[in-house]
Structures are given as C-alpha cells and as structure tokens.
Amino acid sequence: MATATAATAPMAAAAAPAKKAPKDLPAPNSDFYELAETLDAEELATVKRVRAFMEARVAPVVTKYWVDDAFPFELLPAVKELRIGGLAMHGYGCAGGSLALLGFVQMEIARIDPSFSTFMGVHIGLAMGSIYIDGSEEQKQKWLPPMARFEKIGCFGLTEPLVGSGASGGLTTTAKREGDTWILNGEKRWIGNAPWCDVSIIWARDLADNQVKGFIVENKIALKVVQNGHITMKDVRVPEASRLQGGNSFRDTAKVLRMTRYAVAWMATGCAMGAYEAALKYAQERMQFGKPIGSFQLVQDLLAKMIANITASQCLIMRQAQLHAEGKLTDAHAALAKAFCTAKCRETVAWAREVLGGNGIVADFKAARFFADCEALYSYEGTYQMQNLIIGKAVTGLSAFL
Numbered sequence: 001m002a003t004a005t006a007a008t009a010p011m012a013a014a015a016a017p018a019k020k021a022p023k024d025l026p027a028p029n030s031d032f033y034e035l036a037e038t039l040d041a042e043e044l045a046t047v048k049r050v051r052a053f054m055e056a057r058v059a060p061v062v063t064k065y066w067v068d069d070a071f072p073f074e075l076l077p078a079v080k081e082l083r084i085g086g087l088a089m090h091g092y093g094c095a096g097g098s099l100a101l102l103g104f105v106q107m108e109i110a111r112i113d114p115s116f117s118t119f120m121g122v123h124i125g126l127a128m129g130s131i132y133i134d135g136s137e138e139q140k141q142k143w144l145p146p147m148a149r150f151e152k153i154g155c156f157g158l159t160e161p162l163v164g165s166g167a168s169g170g171l172t173t174t175a176k177r178e179g180d181t182w183i184l185n186g187e188k189r190w191i192g193n194a195p196w197c198d199v200s201i202i203w204a205r206d207l208a209d210n211q212v213k214g215f216i217v218e219n220k221i222a223l224k225v226v227q228n229g230h231i232t233m234k235d236v237r238v239p240e241a242s243r244l245q246g247g248n249s250f251r252d253t254a255k256v257l258r259m260t261r262y263a264v265a266w267m268a269t270g271c272a273m274g275a276y277e278a279a280l281k282y283a284q285e286r287m288q289f290g291k292p293i294g295s296f297q298l299v300q301d302l303l304a305k306m307i308a309n310i311t312a313s314q315c316l317i318m319r320q321a322q323l324h325a326e327g328k329l330t331d332a333h334a335a336l337a338k339a340f341c342t343a344k345c346r347e348t349v350a351w352a353r354e355v356l357g358g359n360g361i362v363a364d365f366k367a368a369r370f371f372a373d374c375e376a377l378y379s380y381e382g383t384y385q386m387q388n389l390i391i392g393k394a395v396t397g398l399s400a401f402l
C-alpha cells in the first residue's frame, strides 16, 4: 500500500483531494445463495468453530508461512481441539457427520488458506480415507483413532517422478511378496505431509499379478528428502499385515480418489471465496479518480462474474453431497465437480488478482496467495484433462484412456 501511494504521489498532489469511501458498505459475503442455511444447528456450529479458528489463528500468520515455505506446526495443538479429525467417517474415534459437512469445513479452511486445507485433505481424505475405505477392521482399529486425534499424521504416495496422470496402469514402484513380508522399491514425488508424517500409504505394483496394492508404512521408511516430500524406497520391508487388505487393484485406489476429488471441489470453491472477499474489500476501499474502484462498472463486472462462478460451484458441490447421501455419487460426478470448480476457481482468482492491480502480485494482499495456490488444486488429485477423460467416458460410453 505504502509503495503504491509513494509511486502516485506527484499526480495525487495535483488532483483534487481523494474522497473517503462511503460508509456502511456491505461486508464481503461469498455465500450469495445462503448455502450455510442448509446445515443443521450442530453442523453449523462446527463450521463456525472452524471459521473462527481460521480467521483468528491462521489468517494473521499464514502469509508469512507461505512466503517462508514453512508449515505452521505451532497451530497443530489448536487443530486437535477443533474435533474435525475423520469428518464423514464413522466409528474409530472419527468426527463423523455428513460428507456435506466435510465439504463445508474444507471450503472454510481453503477460504483462508488452501495449503492448510491441502494438509487436511491429505491427512483426512487420502491417508485416513485409504485405511477407512480399503483397510481391514484391525487396521482401522489401530490407525484411525490416533489419526483422528491428529496424534499420527498421514501421507499418500501414489505419484512418481515419471508417472503422474498414468498412475492407474503405469506405476513403477514395485511390491514383491516374500512369505509374510512385502519388499517395496521405487520413488514417490510430490507427497504432501511426507517430510514429517508418521504413516505413509504407499501404492505399488505387485510383481506377481501386476495389480496396484496399498501399504501402510510406518515412520521413516527410507530416504525422505525433507521439504519436497520425495520418497525413495530401496528394499523397504513391510509385513503382509500392513498391506491394505481391501486395496487389491487401482479400482480400490480410485474409491479413495473419488472422495478426495469431491473434497478438492469444495476446497477450490473456498479458495475462490477467499480471493473474492479480498478483492471485494479492496474494491470498496481503494480510491481512484476520487471514488472507490468498486463503484466503476467494469470492476463491478469482474466482481459479479466472480460471485457467479462461486455460487455456481457451491450449488454444484451441494448437489454432489446430496448424490453421495443418496448413495449415487460416481467417479464421473466427482470428476465433474473437481474439474469445473478448479477451472472456475482459476478464473476467479485471476479476476481477484486483476482487481487489486499491482498489489495483486504482492503476498501481503492475499489475492496473490490464492492465485498461486489455485494452480496446485487445478493439477493435483488428477489434472483437468484426466477428470474430463473420466467424464467423457461416462457420457459417451467410450474410453479415451490408453
């Protein structure tokens, strides 16, 4: 802000004194169609608890962590108090609740910080979700309670340095059974939480039947290069009891991905909401030509398009939650939500950045953070193209996968 004022100071001195922004403008609200009204009182209380935590504890510090490329470990004790570990999972000490509630919570978290929602998404959705969906009763009893309490943190290793979108048929990490032990060899790339987590879900190709299988690997399994979450496994020995008993092919991996893609659609919508609210507040306060820039028609056009994108995404993800509650949510439904909401988020955060002018590329003004973080949401958990291939197969009945 100070830099911008200094740069325009000579012009400002010659022009008429800038007027103050009109008072009593509406506070930015990105829930235009009042989606929160669909929650019951208990669910709403959970969402409000998460919002209060994100606004009071995360918002003030997160930009510094973002700039420093660091994780806010200091916040973990307070996260434990939120009672959201294992939302939408039932039993095993999990928080329970509906999948809609999980979505709302992830949207709230991403509204302040998409990185924090990614941490949650990896731990709850991918790591706990793999055990909840594909684990044996014994594995659930052992791992889910401490993970729900955030005492054990998990990661999910599917992607490899040379295999991303083609993971279903092309994993190069191998699993070889020797009696009651499996020997894992290979590398995993981009693995969120990997540098410091306690338990890794590793997906590898069984040399015997060529199927993708999941393994629960405890603690440091090999050379985990801190920071970038690159995992290298050389003859890592895992007992048969730690193989996900229900994870016998990539179809079982896909069951986990369906749920996490569902959640990424909510996170992308939250990311767009955060960017929109930052842009709207800025537009109400930033004075140019003696008026708030929010009073200019072309700026209002951007804001209207942003809230339209957000509202369309919110309605779509709500219907997605209803489909799940009705037992009808398919891979294609989740793929459509992930593709649409991340694409609309991308459009929205770019408009938010534009509303902030030069300040849109400065970390202190929030929009830049949402703008950059959206790119990861757009590509992880399956790229836009991969989601569209899943949708294309569902609507045509013809697979374009190789």
Ligand SMILES: Cc1cc2nc3c(=O)[nH]c(=O)nc-3n(C[C@H](O)[C@H](O)[C@H](O)COP(=O)(O)OP(=O)(O)OC[C@H]3O[C@@H](n4cnc5c(N)ncnc54)[C@H](O)[C@@H]3O)c2cc1C
Residues within 6 Å of the ligand: 122, 156, 157, 158, 159, 162, 163, 164, 165, 166, 189, 190, 191, 192, 193, 376, 379, 380, 381, 382, 383, 384, 385, 386, 402
């Ligand atoms: C921040 C971040 C966090 C992540 N966290 C995790 C994690 O915790 N665990 C994990 O396992 N992975 C994780 N990933 C990996 C992520 O899921 C992959 O990056 C993603 O699946 C894409 O794989 P890739 O990067 O290898 O791209 P590629 O597969 O090489 O794709 C490159 C481009 O080619 C396109 N493309 C590829 N194949 C086709 C095709 N058949 N038709 C049309 N277009 C095609 C893609 O859409 C994309 O645009 C993370 C990634 C990021 C960026």
